[in-house]
Amino acid sequence: MLLVAVLVFLAVFALAALLMGAAKSQSAEQFQKSLDTALRTSFIPEGPAIADVRKNTVLSSIPWLNRLLTGIHPILKLRRTLDQADLKWTPTQVVLAGAAAWAISAYAIYLRTRLAIISCLLALPVGALPFFLVSQKRRKRLARFRQKLPDTLDLMVSAMRAGFSMIAAFGHAANEAPEPIRREFRLFFEEQNFGVDLRTASQNLVERVPLQELRIVTTAMLINKDSGGNLAEVLEKTSSVIRQRFRLKQQISTHTAQGRLTGHVLSVLPVALGVILYLVNPEYMKLLFTTSLGRKISALALAMNLCGMLIIRKIVNIRI
Numbered sequence: 001m002l003l004v005a006v007l008v009f010l011a012v013f014a015l016a017a018l019l020m021g022a023a024k025s026q027s028a029e030q031f032q033k034s035l036d037t038a039l040r041t042s043f044i045p046e047g048p049a050i051a052d053v054r055k056n057t058v059l060s061s062i063p064w065l066n067r068l069l070t071g072i073h074p075i076l077k078l079r080r081t082l083d084q085a086d087l088k089w090t091p092t093q094v095v096l097a098g099a100a101a102w103a104i105s106a107y108a109i110y111l112r113t114r115l116a117i118i119s120c121l122l123a124l125p126v127g128a129l130p131f132f133l134v135s136q137k138r139r140k141r142l143a144r145f146r147q148k149l150p151d152t153l154d155l156m157v158s159a160m161r162a163g164f165s166m167i168a169a170f171g172h173a174a175n176e177a178p179e180p181i182r183r184e185f186r187l188f189f190e191e192q193n194f195g196v197d198l199r200t201a202s203q204n205l206v207e208r209v210p211l212q213e214l215r216i217v218t219t220a221m222l223i224n225k226d227s228g229g230n231l232a233e234v235l236e237k238t239s240s241v242i243r244q245r246f247r248l249k250q251q252i253s254t255h256t257a258q259g260r261l262t263g264h265v266l267s268v269l270p271v272a273l274g275v276i277l278y279l280v281n282p283e284y285m286k287l288l289f290t291t292s293l294g295r296k297i298s299a300l301a302l303a304m305n306l307c308g309m310l311i312i313r314k315i316v317n318i319r320i
Helices: 002-039 063-068 073-084 091-113 116-122 129-161 166-176 181-193 198-208 212-227 231-255 257-280 292-316
Strands: none
Touching: 073 091, 073 129, 073 198, 091 116, 091 129, 129 166, 129 181, 129 212, 129 231, 166 181, 181 198, 198 212, 212 231, 231 257, 257 292
16 A cells, blocks of 8 residues: 555656646746847847847756756756757656656556556656657667758858858858757857857767767867868768768668567567466466466566567667
8 A cells, every 4th residue: 555655656646746847937038038039128029039149048947946956967968858859858857757657657567457566667658658758759869960961061062152151151140051950050050150169069979969960060070170171072072972881871770670569569578478367367477476486487577578678679770
């Protein structure tokens, strides 16, 4: 009963904190819009969006909790991941959503099984679902950036051959390139306008978009700044190399599709089969959790399944 009370308390607390944080952020945004409307003395036509280069690292909508989480490295890493995924959530919202999902699912499983430890373990994948969604959003955004980067480099090459400087070519790309390249290049361009050193601005760009292809571009720019040369030709060759890398990655992904699908099926099949057998005959499957030998067999099977999944992932994950 104590575990049930703890799970219910965690679920209610997490949901209440999420709702309060969302309501507070919405009210603050509405207040800011009202204040801007009241102080506006003349109509200002809306032009291109200006990037905010200020380092606003918001970890929580609660001020004292935001100060407390500032020095915690995993929270800062999660904040960076959310920025790379272009999500407006805070790390505390993601953590609380995961805790609420875990507590609710663990409580639901406990009502069915009456096994506390097994319920907590089976609910872990549900609790990790918000983090998985953030990771998938980040992966898709970086994939779009990688796919659009060669065309953006060709746009910069055309601008520089027309007489633009390197920074002006970045500004031209920031206006004409598609998202998500437009936002990141605009931040780079605005940092240069505010006097940030080229090397520092390039490092900030690579930190925001951790792609090997973009690292190649920034390295070529820094080398060209120190040694001189035709940057347009260098970027044109870099664009060709990136296209070849992207084409090779697509071919590898096609050839390893069967291996990746096999790994997913073999990883999920034992767990799914165990759940189905438990629903069909609970007394038969309880032997794996209520007896000493059954718990040892379950732990060994789980460890072997995890090892097999990691080995298959290592085989099909070919780095270029």
